[in-house]
Amino acid sequence: MSEATETERSALPLVAEGLTKRFRQGTSTVEALKGASLAVGPGEFLAVMGASGSGKSTLLHLMAGLAPPDEGSVTIRGTDLSALSDRALTLFRRRNIGLVFQAFNLIPALTAEENITLPVVADGRDDSEVADRLESLLARLGIAGRRRHRPDALSGGEQQRVAIARALIADPAVVLADEPTGSLDSATGQEICRLLQELCNEQRRTIVVVTHEPTVAAWAGRVAVVKDGRILSEFATSGFRDSHALAAHYQDIVSVSAAAEGVAS
Numbered sequence: 001m002s003e004a005t006e007t008e009r010s011a012l013p014l015v016a017e018g019l020t021k022r023f024r025q026g027t028s029t030v031e032a033l034k035g036a037s038l039a040v041g042p043g044e045f046l047a048v049m050g051a052s053g054s055g056k057s058t059l060l061h062l063m064a065g066l067a068p069p070d071e072g073s074v075t076i077r078g079t080d081l082s083a084l085s086d087r088a089l090t091l092f093r094r095r096n097i098g099l100v101f102q103a104f105n106l107i108p109a110l111t112a113e114e115n116i117t118l119p120v121v122a123d124g125r126d127d128s129e130v131a132d133r134l135e136s137l138l139a140r141l142g143i144a145g146r147r148r149h150r151p152d153a154l155s156g157g158e159q160q161r162v163a164i165a166r167a168l169i170a171d172p173a174v175v176l177a178d179e180p181t182g183s184l185d186s187a188t189g190q191e192i193c194r195l196l197q198e199l200c201n202e203q204r205r206t207i208v209v210v211t212h213e214p215t216v217a218a219w220a221g222r223v224a225v226v227k228d229g230r231i232l233s234e235f236a237t238s239g240f241r242d243s244h245a246l247a248a249h250y251q252d253i254v255s256v257s258a259a260a261e262g263v264a265s
């Protein structure tokens with residue numbers, strides 16, 4: 001979306017520009033991101049692919065406002081996260097960003113529906129609109145029968161559905177998911193991917209999924225490849241007939257870049 005004008009970009013659900021993030025480890029510094037930029041459109045399902053340690057989770061954390069970048073900016077629906085105070089950022093995140101993690105991150109002592117409504121209850125919103133949205137999410141995600149169960153009485157797939165419902169309860173502009181299928185068997189993982197794709201299409205949700213699995217990335221409309229803290233390439237998934245073809249293309253991109261580095265050094 002690099003050709004979009006400044007006005008068009010400010011209306012996008014999510015724009016990350018020139019993100020750099022360094023972590024100090026003793027006397028050395030790890031540069032986890034080195035000027036990564038991404039723009040995600042309304043109703044777009046983007047997969048961020050890359051090897052372990054390439055910077056995917058760091059990118060997702062910065063886009064979610066969970067940590068500040070050392071350089072660059074994150075803009076969600078026209079709001080630059082760096083312009084917000086801590087308190088304003090917390091409120092903004094609750095209302096505009098839904099998060100889904102590999103380990104589900106549900107609270108063990110709460111029932112499924114208490115887990116789902118936690119973000120809006122914390123925000124002081126306990127109105128009929130929330131109650132209606134809870135009912136429709138429980139039904140849409142196929143977990144209405146499990147609403148009074150605690151996480152330990154739910155399967156992995158059910159727990160992730162609860163986590164997805166929790167991510168959607170505030171009707172956020174963007175949903176960010178870090179390896180959402182990483183703790184699930186492959187059939188359940190594919191069901192979760194199908195669900196994310198359907199939510200994206202039905203509700204025009206903007207979804208970014210971080211993954212190293214081509215079978216997950218194949219559900220997205222577009223793939224951004226991260227390597228060594230940089231966005232190496234972006235491509236549409238429509239040109240690939242299946243996840244094997246997509247995996248082959250991904251490997252090509254990564255190996256061409258490795259060969260180019262070999263020539264350069």
Ligand SMILES: Nc1ncnc2c1ncn2[C@@H]1O[C@H](COP(=O)(O)OP(=O)(O)OP(=O)(O)O)[C@@H](O)[C@H]1O
Binds near residue numbers: 053059212
């Ligand atoms: N809090 C931290 N402190 C120090 N180094 C960190 C921290 N978080 C990430 N890193 C380093 O930054 C780099 C990128 O890490 P990141 O977790 O973003 O990778 P990833 O692509 O998500 O990997 P994986 O697929 O294994 O989850 C790695 O070298 C990692 O060790």
Ligand SMILES: [Mg+2]
Binds near residue numbers: 056
């Ligand atoms: Mg990670």
